[in-house]
Amino acid sequence: MHTAPAPRPWYREPWPWIIMSGPAIVVVAGIATAVLAVRGYDGPVASDYYKQGLTINEELSRVQRARDLELTAALQLAGINDGEAVEVILTSREPLPPEAALRVRLIHPGRREADRLAVLARVDAEPNGRGARYRGTWQAPAPVAAGANPVAWKVVIETPEWRVDDGLSTAGAGQFRLAPALP
Numbered sequence: 001m002h003t004a005p006a007p008r009p010w011y012r013e014p015w016p017w018i019i020m021s022g023p024a025i026v027v028v029a030g031i032a033t034a035v036l037a038v039r040g041y042d043g044p045v046a047s048d049y050y051k052q053g054l055t056i057n058e059e060l061s062r063v064q065r066a067r068d069l070e071l072t073a074a075l076q077l078a079g080i081n082d083g084e085a086v087e088v089i090l091t092s093r094e095p096l097p098p099e100a101a102l103r104v105r106l107i108h109p110g111r112r113e114a115d116r117l118a119v120l121a122r123v124d125a126e127p128n129g130r131g132a133r134y135r136g137t138w139q140a141p142a143p144v145a146a147g148a149n150p151v152a153w154k155v156v157i158e159t160p161e162w163r164v165d166d167g168l169s170t171a172g173a174g175q176f177r178l179a180p181a182l183p
């Protein structure tokens with residue numbers, strides 16, 4: 001008489017392990033995704049994003065005013081760290097509004113804490129009012145890391161009357177020319 005071999009336990013068969021491997025991989029990937037999401041939370045880019053969205057029309061009218069003036073700005077930088085010199089030379093088709101100061105901002109594309117600000121005072125102006133020179137220094141919260149990769153900063157030169165913004169790729173010092181961005 002022929003006896004049937006004893007059945008093997010389920011854990012010695014390959015098919016249960018093959019079937020269970022799919023859900024097990026999904027569970028491990030889900031846990032890894034959750035860990036990355038909790039550790040890598042960046043928060044909103046701007047905490048007042050709603051308020052900024054409401055003021056976009058005001059900014060657009062200031063950009064349009066700069067276009068109407070045919071305003072160009074020559075930005076000269078000694079560097080982008082705290083206390084380094086900044087100079088802006090403005091020229092326009094029409095006489096410029098007589099602002100005593102203007103604001104220059106370098107906006108970092110990914111780190112708000114790396115933004116730079118300089119409030120420049122008017123040094124001199126052309127007699128016809130179609131040009132002016134402003135000087136000041138950066139009021140930076142922290143120095144830029146030495147040897148860091150160049151960053152494509154967004155440059156904003158503005159007064160309450162007009163605004164010029166453009167991109168600027170720089171690792172430090174130099175001279176750059178800006179004009180109002182087209183829509």
